[in-house]
Amino acid sequence: MIVDLLVRDAYIYVDRDWEVDGGWIAIENGRVHSIGKTSQEPPPAARTISARGRLVTPGLINAHHHMYQNLTRSYAPVTNGSLFEWLTGLYPLWAKLDEESLYLSTFVAMTELLMGGCTTSMDHMYVHPKPGLIDAQIKAGTDIGFRFYATRGSMTRSVEDGGLPPASVVQTEEEILADSIRLVERYHDASPGAMTRVALAPCSLFSVTERLMSETARLADRYDLRLHTHLAEDPDEDDYCARVYGCTPTEYFERVGWASKRSWVAHYIYPSHDEIGRLAQAGVCATQCPCSNMLIGGGSADAMALRARGMPVGLGCDGSASTDHASLWLEARTALLLGRYRNGPRSMTARDALEMATRGGAACLGWEDEIGHLRPGACADLVIWKMSDVALAGAHTDPVEAWLRCGPAVAGTTIVNGKVLVEDGEPVMPQLGDVLTRHARHARRIQCLEA
Structure with a gap:
């Protein structure tokens, strides 16, 4: 079986009682398919993303x-x-x-x-x-x-x-x-x-x-x-x-x-x-x-x-x-x-x-069965966090504490329903530029900044 997406080489915060230091997470049909350690062979994937040792959390x-x-x-x-x-x-x-x-x-x-x-x-x-x-x-x-x-x-x-x-x-x-x-x-x-x-x-x-x-x-x-x-x-x-x-x-x-x-x-x-x-x-x-x-x-x-x-x-x-x-x-x-x-x-x-x-x-939201964690079967909503090497210099013992203490952190990759919506820190929506232009026009109208 070939899964849709594989995120590998990550520190994965799966849930409040499950963390994987150096592992992978496989996604299929908008769901978490499986999770494993680096020592375990992951399933083949149509696309693979390397987290390069970064923290991965539920969305x-x-x-x-x-x-x-x-x-x-x-x-x-x-x-x-x-x-x-x-x-x-x-x-x-x-x-x-x-x-x-x-x-x-x-x-x-x-x-x-x-x-x-x-x-x-x-x-x-x-x-x-x-x-x-x-x-x-x-x-x-x-x-x-x-x-x-x-x-x-x-x-x-x-x-x-x-x-x-x-x-x-x-x-x-x-x-x-x-x-x-x-x-x-x-x-x-x-x-x-x-x-x-x-x-x-x-x-x-x-x-x-x-x-x-x-x-x-x-x-x-x-x-x-x-x-x-x-x-x-x-x-x-x-x-x-x-x-x-x-x-x-x-x-x-x-x-x-x-x-x-x-x-x-x-x-x-x-x-x-x-x-x-x-x-x-x-x-x-x-x-x-x-x-x-x-x-x-x-x-x-x-x-x-x-x-x-x-x-x-x-x-x-x-x-x-x-x-x-x-x-x-x-x-x-x-x-x-x-x-x-x-x-x-x-x-x-x-x-x-x-x-x-x-x-x-x-x-x-009454939705604990499917979102807020990355256990197999959960909705494939997850984040690969991005922080500068300078901000993380010296932080080697606890990636979760470093995530909030060191900062600032942004989403390097955001995945919703198995689909990448932010990549390399940038949103992938092609219409965003036009939306921002029109948004600025409405904001000025509402704030009485236009004649």
Whole structure:
């Protein structure tokens, strides 16, 4: 038998309890076929890639993102505001989104993620000034060959209703529920090895009605879907929930039927000790977004403390207008630094951060059987990491620790579904130049930089 692709001469991090120092990995039909040591003869392959002793890991998984925001990266008028100030400053700009700008921003985001070693990403798209925006995102993922978990985000409360966004980007409950059903029935692929899946994701507890939260949970039960939202991200959220609902954000989350194994939440910075235990017991997962949280200055989840309580934790880039980048490697490194700064040098290792970026993200998406590891039968999503010889000079004992400590690291080769999408550090999409040109035009239009 001749396999499709063979990666050899690598240090392979297969999974949290399996590493191969000097080995090969064979890929066939978009799956991991087999793994062996250099001393074992690999199967013949149609194509062979030498990793030249580099680290190979599972593709990283981005469990929280807002891809459209790369159209307003590092937007000067709001760079130093609080979370709520930042949102109210940017919502009027995001009201100018259309199908083309969504396609372009998603294409750019996915390309950037691939260059940072990410092979699967969700996107929390909750601003809907025009119809068909998530359709445009799914088309971008299909055109690239990226494994994409679209989420149908939503908002119902505008400024007129006591919310933050303008009325032009919110929708009625009926519009949201109907379009959720349409997207799920058209695009959600629950089959093994799927390239496109769909989850339901009202933006936040303070941006949608209680009825929409409850009805969305029921819709997820009906179609067997994942659920996602922001939770306990900012003290202002505590004040809002106390004033409007007479409870904490976590208590409200439980009240509307979201405390279940279907759900994963972004941030989860300000829960109580008891609330963490209850959601962990219910099977809820969380996503830490360390770079975004630190730039906004609103605190960050204690990821290792959440994991110690039994809550799986993934990593997310969050919005490209708060993080201003889309590198899961940088998020993993920042998570490591933040964890050790917060809790001491023995509290977290590079393998903990890598596990959050792989197995943790897969748990958030409910996809641990196929992604986040490289065991035989897993989806063939993997990264050959590239670092300069100067950066690695002297690092000879632990390639995984060196991966985050030495840096910067980029993807030398990124493989998704058995196909090479980044090679020699560069994306292989031929249309990227045109996409960047058009993206720049839309970014200038949205930021009011063009007459």
